[in-house]
Amino acid sequence: MISQSQQQQHTLKILPQQIQLLNLFQLNSLELQMHIRQEMEQNPYLEEILDQGSEAKADKCDHEAEQDYKDWEEFADNDVPDYCREYANYFNESNRPDRPIADVLDFREEAKKQLSYKDVDERVQTLACYLIDSLEDTGLLQKDLVTIADDFSFRYFLTTPEEVELALRTVHELEPVGIGCRDIRECWLLQLAKMNQKRPDVANAILLLKNHYEDFKSRRFEKIMDMLQLDEEEFRIIVQFLGRLPMRPVAEHLTSISPKDSIIPDIQVSHDGDEFTITICGITAENFRVSDELNETIKVTKDKSALQYLRSKMQSANWLMYALRQRNESMMKITKAIIRFQKDYFQDGDVNKLQPMILKNIADQVGLDISTVSRLTSNKYADTHFGTIHLKDLFTEGIINKSGEVISNRVIRHALEEVIGMEDKRNPYTDQQLVAILMNKGYKVARRTVAKYRDLLQIPVAQVRAMWA
Template sequence: MGLKTSLGLRLTQQLTLTPQLQQSLRLLQLSALELAQEVEQMLADNPFLERADDAAEDREPDESEWKSSTASEANDPFDSEAAQPDTVSLFEASAPLAQEDWEAQLDEDAGGWRDLDPDTALGPDWHWESPGLERDGRWLDDEDPPSAGDLASRPPRLQDHLHAQALALHLNEEEQAALHFLIESLDDDGYLSEPLEALAQALLARDAAGADPERAEELLALLRRALGWLQAMEPAGVGARDLAECLRLQVLEQRDSPAARVALALCAQPLEWIARRDLKRLQAATGLEPALLRAGLALLTRLDPKPGRRFADTERLVIVPDVLVRVRGTEFDVQLNPAVQPRLRICDAYAQALRHHRGGDLQQRLQEARWFIKNLQQRGETLLRVARAIVQRQRSFFLHGDIGMQPLVLRDIAEELGLHESTISRVTHGKYMATPRGTYELKYFFGSALATDGGGNASSTAVRALIRQLIAEEDPRQPLSDAQIAERLKEHGIECARRTVAKYREALRIPTATLRRAR
């Protein structure tokens, strides 16, 4: 049996994404922080790119010079895209990127415990200087020290707050090191999440004595004493291993009151009973009267379950909006935030030097720089178009709040702007809009629709807002059940099942009617 060969011609269509289009799609999806990192990387890799505001610091060209420069670029026979501007001109102003905050750093060897022999324990490696100083007094990384105003404006770290209290204790060097180690092991909430045994093993691994059982017991006993000093510090509850211990430490600060004594007894019970206010089980376990139990529960609800959170670095949680919405009479002015929109241009010196040289890697890098600038401009234009379309569709939200939110899906904006749904999804991912009512992610303005008696639709966001309003207005002695809330929604013309109400209520972090009932 022989093989038969033949030669044929077939036409097919295939979509190929060019590198320029791939970069455009990727930039579209980046958040403001990721975009800033991408721009910094491009500035470092491509010598033809520079910041427009950096160039302006050297020389501010007048309009005639700019036109002349643009004309010369347009006449460049080697520039296939010379007609496009070298600067992202969509934004009229741009604020410089915020400089990274100076962070105090403890010397890596401060808690080293390299040698715990009493004669040499932490001698050269231990110091109580300012966390921004090396042992010889120089600032870390040879940087200029921060100004006193900068230091005063920054909230203290939890660890710094505790280290300052530790200075008032009369401890030897080994005890100081143990307390320092525990303080640095706290998480952002002020908890000691690692067991003392594990921390002791970590220290033992650095100890010259090695895996000596006696030394391990000594370290564990030392850490236990240090934990007692730590848990006696302010804020109350710091250094706890779990929530029950955190609450107990805070109650001990008020142990002279009857309610505090009841609260101490409650802390020994399962937290699930306390969360559910299960008075029957709590009364059976403690033998206390319901009135006393209510007083103890009321005290526990006033305590702080995360004592270290007040010292958290809030600057890391700050959201920089990509879009700004301002009210001008009855209209809304929607603009891009110039503080997060990079303004780049082609470095004129390099471009002029390359003007009479054809081909080569440098010519390709110049083309890549122009592509990057163009894609940045397209990203900004697309983001602005989508933001304005969202604001136009959700005008009632800006006028009346969440209860005025209209049903909106990605397809609605895509059809209005003539874009693909995936493009709208990329634009709304990780982008934020600052409005007179607060800062929201663009995805917040999209929500599914629920049917109404009038044949229309209600946004799920509006329904959640209505549920929150109904619960806020309920009688605390007779809170509304999920079924009753569903009936109230039906009275407003909104068909919503009980299970849907329960899902929305849980999303709002509102407890059940049993837990909301005033006792």
């Protein structure tokens, strides 16, 4: 039987150029520079405008290099002893040259090298490399798998949290043991899995972490001893055994000289009295142009396929310069809005002067979408007179303090970190004691809020801090 039906549904379609524009917004200065270089290699229409001063300097260097070899034949056979040309055979303390910094291999590069030797699927290997790049300096993974899957799908190919978890298991097989773990418990379990599990202390430690970790964090020791049928001496041996295991996989593998990543600021904020001057650093659309020679080539080209190729490359070059202007103009608007919102903080960089600010506050001021503001502030740094700051860290929610004022939760985290830093290491404060101390400082927070901020700061509970004092 033939029948007809009518349906109405809403669909949202994003054009490929919009996706490329959002991808471009998320890049920082260094990543944008690499992206432009790759585009210049593929697009003959895109040309970089060189400064005339730099061209003159290059010609001068070439001329000086030519002069260096002009009299080579005269001095080629000159037998001057080596010691006559040496700078010095011995140096005193005041004239000692700087020692070169030893080359230290980053644990991420070492992990990728180990990954290349494994027989895994190409998709899993790509995901595993992305996970390795997402690790913290301690070797732990702080981002949740859903966020990683979304970010990866937007940049590369579509994936799911389940596939990301499969790639994470591959990362867990790499050295050092525990790399890619999401918390201390998972790091300990991976280390125990590499040991002889027939040992009583290892077996009981695995049972404790798998089944009674929350009780262990909450210091319910009697309940754990009852469930595992252990006496006090046996339980003490297990706790001391866990205390000897590293809590972070990379901490024990750092050398005396640790490599530091150089941060290239995307924005420079200058301060002069009450006035702020904002400069967008890095590449701008004015640094590039469309080749005039290839414009002439289009006019004389008769081949349709060649003409179509040239036109597509010209459109791509024009769109890229348009996208660069859009990116820099939007970043300028967002930075101005942030400085207006956090003017007291930008005066001297005092964290206690931070105001609660969410993405919607800035999006409403500049007339952009919240996701666009998020991408333009993510992985972007600003160079200020009090240091380099991450723009995304300025977005915090608010909490009402004792006097009824709304303050940023980052202020409370900073106060909590200071209190724990000054405590007696052998007799640390419990979460309830921290609540009372913060209350005396004027911050009215619940115990679960203190526990949440303590976890965000990667600070263990009081009994664990006392155990490793």
